[in-house]
Every structure is written in C-alpha cells, then in structure tokens.
C-alpha cells in the first residue's frame with residue numbers, strides 16, 4: 134500500500150514560486166490500477182515522481198508497505214532508497230531507451246547491479262521479452278521499432294527486478310490509438326497476472342475508463358476529486374471532472390446539436406436519464422411510453438462498460454401532456470433512474 138499524506142512541493146524559480154503539489158493525500162492499494170488525470174501543468178508528474186523520491190516533497194509523508202520514505206523531517210538513507218526503488222518500476226512518454234544499445238541490452242541494463250550471472254541475466258531478459266511479446270526483436274536497435282514496441286521494451290526493462298509497483302507517466306501519450314490499446318491491454322494483463330500495482334498518469338479520460346479501478350483528478354496542484362472509476366463517472370462533482378467525462382462521451386455533443394438549431398424540445402422536455410448497474414437492462418423507456426402516453430425520442434445515447442459494469446446515459450425528448458411527462462419522470466425516479474432536466478442555459 135502506498136500512502137501519500139499532505140504532500141506539498143514548491144519549485145522556486147528566479148522570479149516566481151510554482152506550487153506544483155498542494156496538500157495532496159492519496160492511498161493506493163495493492164493491486165490497484167490507479168489513475169491520476171489532469172491538464173498540463175496540474176502537477177501529475179511532480180506527484181508521481183514523489184513515490185520513488187525522484188522528487189522530494191517539501192512536507193508531508195510517503196509510506197510504502199508500512200515503510201516511511203519521508204515524513205516529519207525524516208528521509209530514508211540513499212542505500213535504503215536504492216532497495217525501495219527496486220520495487221518500483223517506471224515508464225515514460227518518450228520511452229527513455231538507450232539508442233545505441235539493442236533491445237536485449239536495454240532490458241539487461243536494468244539487471245546490471247543484480248547478483249545474477251551472465252547466463253541468469255540472459256534467461257531473465259528472454260523471460261521479460263517473452264512477457265511483452267518481443268523475443269524476435271532482441272537484437273534490433275530502438276530506432277528500428279515502432280512506438281508501441283519501444284514502450285514494450287521500456288515495460289520489460291521496468292519489470293526486470295520484479296517490482297511490486299509500476300509508475301507510468303503518460304506512457305501512451307506519444308502513441309497512436311492502436312498502439313495505445315495494445316499497451317493498455319498489456320498493462321492490464323501484467324496487473325492481473327503478476328498482481329502488479331500500477332499508478333498511471335494521463336490527460337485522457339479514455340485511458341482511465343479503459344483500465345483504471347480508481348482515479349484522482351488533479352487541478353492546479355490539488356486533488357479535487359477521487360474515487361472508484363464507476364462512481365466518478367456516474368456522479369462526478371467537480372466541473373473539471375465533468376469536462377473530462379464529457380470528452381469521452383457522445384453526450385458531450387448535445388451542445389452541438391442544440392447549437393445547430395435542431396428543434397429538440399419544441400413541445401416536450403429534454404431530459405438526461407442515467408441508468409446504473411441494475412437498471413440498465415430494464416425496458417423502462419418503452420414502459421413509460423405505454424403507461425403515461427408520452428412519446429420518447431432518443432436524441433443521444435451512450436453506454437460505458439466500467440470495471441465490467443454497464444453505465445448508460447440517454448438524452449431523450451419527452452413529448453406529451455405536461456402532467457403525463459411529470460408522472461413519467463416520477464416513475465423513472467422511483468425505478469432508480471437518475472433524471473435531470475436539461476436546459477439550454479445549463480449546457481453552455
């Protein structure tokens with residue numbers, strides 16, 4: 134378990150001070166794929182780099198599996214830190230491979246200080262290349278690899294010493310959508326098969342949605358919202374979180390539709406319905422249409438599968454008598470559907 138408590142970090146530049154981390158507290162449990170999302174400059178890299186003390190916080194404490202790294206004017210010795218770092222691998226946006234070394238040597242480099250014999254190192258490197266499916270590239274140079282392949286070499290290198298934790302700083306940001314998907318699938322596999330705890334930072338909600346179990350949203354050095362990915366998607370509280378979510382959902386297009394002057398709710402009521410876990414399968418839309426004599430026009434619909442559970446959101450225009458519409462809305466609420474009336478003002 135990784136516990137960050139009240140971390141603060143300010144960079145002192147010539148003319149100004151930059152508060153990169155402001156009183157951040159987070160707990161990352163073993164086996165989590167923990168996402169940290171935020172816009173550029175939010176402090177994500179600064180924060181993730183404190184976990185292996187590449188960045189030393191000004192105050193606050195960091196504890197990993199009960200061992201204090203920093204806290205209360207204490208800081209771990211360099212020798213102990215080396216030991217701790219063996220348990221924490223890290224990957225980066227630009228891979229950080231040694232261009233003059235082959236794929237094999239890039240991975241073997243991480244075992245330089247291990248007590249392994251040459252033969253043992255060779256065996257381990259091939260094990261790792263096998264894990265990331267790159268055995269056939271052992272003798273080529275990084276320049277001969279695609280971005281996705283380079284990142285897989287970096288992952289093999291990061292895992293060489295059997296770490297419990299992998300830190301990923303925008304590992305898929307330089308990759309095309311196909312390669313991104315492959316790397317995320319590989320991270321998920323490593324999490325599942327090796328029990329690897331992964332802390333990843335990203336500015337894309339799609340990445341969070343695809344693999345994370347928990348997420349923290351960072352803004353201007355602070356964690357402004359944190360929770361299980363499903364709960365955050367179902368009930369985002371902060372404007373920035375809502376913005377990130379609408380960037381991955383087709384429902385974000387509702388404002389475009391309204392801007393295009395489509396007459397969406399001439400006689401009716403435009404509402405957003407959210408169906409969570411249990412209610413997703415129920416035929417509530419045809420049900421209200423029959424029971425209350427209202428027409429239900431589906432304007433936009435979005436279904437996500439988050440952590441194996443469905444989350445459905447639909448924007449509909451309800452048309453009919455006002456009383457019937459209100460009764461239909463009450464009925465939906467009674468059936469645990471989250472109903473929000475949408476006004477044009479609210480969307481903008």
Ligand SMILES: Nc1ncnc2c1ncn2[C@@H]1O[C@H](COP(=O)(O)OP(=O)(O)OP(=O)(O)O)[C@@H](O)[C@H]1O
Pocket residue numbers: 144145146151152153171172173174175176177178179180336
């Ligand atoms: N070594 C440094 N010296 C001075 N200022 C720094 C340093 N590293 C980061 N900063 C500043 O701290 C703030 C947070 O930077 P950080 O790199 O942690 O953000 P980020 O969320 O990772 O951004 P990005 O998405 O662009 O990578 C920024 O204002 C940045 O300019």
Ligand SMILES: [Mg+2]
Pocket residue numbers: 177178179
């Ligand atoms: Mg960064």
